[in-house]
């Protein structure tokens with residue numbers, strides 16, 4: 020598949036250590052000068068092609084972190100860098116999918132036009148390539164045949180697929196997803212999770228990196244290769260877990276695997292949920 024950005028591994032000398040695509044270094048964030056710290060010395064890095072899930076207690080600062088990563092919100096101190104360059108504004112290599120698809124889609128445009136919308140101003144891509152990208156993105160999210168529908172004629176899950184397709188048509192190097200499936204029912208959510216895995220496979224050659232913020236521990240384990248568990252606020256990375264589950268994944272058998280259960284138990288421990296459930300105090 021064609022890609023707008025070279026893979027870091029293709030640029031490196033054979034045997035060289037490839038630097039992370041994204042570095043988050045010592046981030047601190049306060050919304051008001053005299054307000055509480057939301058993040059405190061939050062650091063981690065992400066390699067190209069990784070699928071990283073960020074999970075943490077409600078209100079700990081996950082969305083704040085994602086907005087700082089994509090340059091929509093300035094950190095109070097510390098920095099986010101992409102390929103070694105500090106991010107001060109939304110970089111063209113990133114695309115963001117929000118939970119609330121109703122606010123990100125244009126109801127008066129068809130599926131095809133919604134997906135094409137961010138490409139309209141791109142003078143560096145030919146009309147034919149735009150059409151090819153749009154068709155491929157729509158197909159990848161399972162919406163072939165719905166090109167001429169309007170968002171209001173689609174279910175919530177299908178509308179979120181349109182939002183994902185729009186991000187994909189942009190061919191981002193980093194796809195950021197902020198609670199993308201929090202507004203849909205459980206069965207629809209499973210279908211969308213499997214679509215994300217299909218997206219990942221489809222764009223693997225271009226080294227697309229994915230960063231998912233979610234409340235859902237099982238979703239994080241099912242989808243990601245690496246999970247960053249954030250602490251309660253002011254948040255930092257409390258634990259980093261590698262997920263090594265066999266592909267292709269399956270909603271029933273993968274979730275039943277001992278490794279899946281082991282990781283889930285560990286996350287519950289780190290987040291203090293187990294302790295809360297049996298009535299004792301969570302670890303500080």
Ligand SMILES: Nc1ncnc2c1ncn2[C@@H]1O[C@H](COP(=O)(O)OP(=O)(O)OP(=O)(O)O)[C@@H](O)[C@H]1O
Pocket residue numbers: 050051057075076077078079080081082083084234
């Ligand atoms: N624009 C803002 N101005 C002031 N405070 C804010 C703003 N946005 C978020 N906050 C505060 O920052 C903290 C972290 O919020 P954030 O939405 O990042 O957390 P979260 O982990 O994504 O929450 P949730 O899991 O409930 O979606 C909260 O205390 C919130 O009230």
